[in-house]
Amino acid sequence: MAKSVHPMCEVKVDSAWQRVTAVEAHAHHRSAPKRCPECHGVVLTASNYTQPIQIRLSHRKAHDGCPLLPNRFRGVRSPHPQAMV
Template sequence: MIKRPSPPCEVKIDGEWVRVPADEAHRVHREKPKRCPNCHGMMITAGSYTSEPRISLQHRKLHDGCPQIPRRFSGTAYPHPEALV
């Protein structure tokens, strides 16, 4: 079975936003703030602990300006209204 790459997110490490895979953010940086690399909205990691553990990313608050949320995306990308800086 081919393992899919973990989607990226940004984690605030030592005052800098660093892009890391979701599984690393979930395991290593669990307590640190995470944001979407596209809209900079706050994200959380969620785990599925079955025979093949899978970590997913979810926006804390959805909005229609992020292409990473296909079911809500309006077609025009713009920053999250509550973007993390």
């Protein structure tokens, strides 16, 4: 199965969620609300300030029903308890 190289997240622009890469979210939507495309929990972007710049996505609150958190995921997808809608 193909795995995307760039982590994706969703940003709220004009009251609609748009799926963008973490790099784009960090560069162009820094103050917009961001959520995980899988569980819809709040995510934060962080740069490592190296070249080329890499953006890491992290859930503000970890959740064991999200497959994007391999260390926490328990095998059954479920929405984040504090999902953003």
